Amino acid sequence: MGQIKAVVFDIGKVLIEWHPERFYDSMIGIERRREFFADVDIYAMNEHLDLGAPFRETVYAFADKHPEYSAQIRLWHDSWIKMAAPEISGSVHLLRAIRTKGIPVFALSNFGIGPFDVASKHYPFFNEFDQKYISGHLQEIKPHARIYELLEQGSGLLPASLLFTDDVRKNVDAAAARGWQTHHFDGPAGWAKALVQSEVLTAEEAAL
Template identity: 35%
Template sequence: MAAKIDHIVFDIGKVLIHYDPNIPYERIIPDPEERKWFFLNVCTHEWNLEQDRGRAWAEAEDLLIKQHPERAEQIRAFRKHWHEMVPHAYDGSVAIMESLIDQGRDVTMLTNFASDTFRHAQELFPFLKKPRGVTVSGDIFLIKPDVAIYEKHARDFGLTPAATLFIDDSLANVEGARAAGWQAVHFVDAETLKKDLDALGVAY
């Protein structure tokens, strides 16, 4: 039987807030095929992940502009219009998190996020300041699903791994948490999360 849960750790993007880089780029690159090419070959997921790992935006932009000088304005638009990529919160899961905090549950966050855009997100979504604390990948140069980031979060916040529940939309990140000895659930939507919490005996 799983250990009693004493600590609950939330991911942020696509769990508490929506994230979609297509939103500003539908305006910046209106042609869908060209936009698809741009994200597959220029501002790729892997390129953006390095900012989550701590690379500075200026360095990231310079790297791509050297490779694609004709795309300089479109490349710089990624950081410039980042706030448009996070248009709204997921009210259902935010309500669950806030309810857990209000009950006195120990709630923290663990996120793959660039350091500066995370602080921007906290201003846009003040509920991101409510948990006891957060580990931001861009601050510590580690990213999920590296087991080391879960181990660091547990050490920094005094969590007992077996008594910790992690909630993330990425299956790879869920598996990373389990490899670190945590309990973990795959986030699909707020209703599914409620069922998962019920099954684990966590009242919300």
């Protein structure tokens, strides 16, 4: 592999847990949650957030359109940080270990502006990225080619010098198609091994 000039992290399910189904199961029970998610396309609403729509206004307007689930939908805003928890400590360790080596760490994430602001206040490491490419601000989402292009242009780095991890295969494939080095994230242990294989970290630094 060529020399890595920056490591690029997805955030949801890589650095923090993100399981809305699990959250709603705990709040309203599995059966009611299944009915809710079957009747209401909550992820379509979330995609509007990821593209930069205002957080509270978008969620509350969607709740008003679905009065039978309005209380549950409003939780997407009111209890959002509980859905986006906890942090994945092994991945946070790796992020910090990489930066300690003097290698820049970027965020490339489908993330709304409001949710990202909330998370930045809750998780200190959200403020430790050297550069942030957040879909809400860019109004582009993965796996569309444009968001990867914006990172290349913003960083001034060649695709082959970027190492990217994401839990979503199509997002990884889109980066690989541009010539990025990639890793399909399936847990901190596998990511740690990939960083060692890429000579970004030693086994000791990666806590292997």
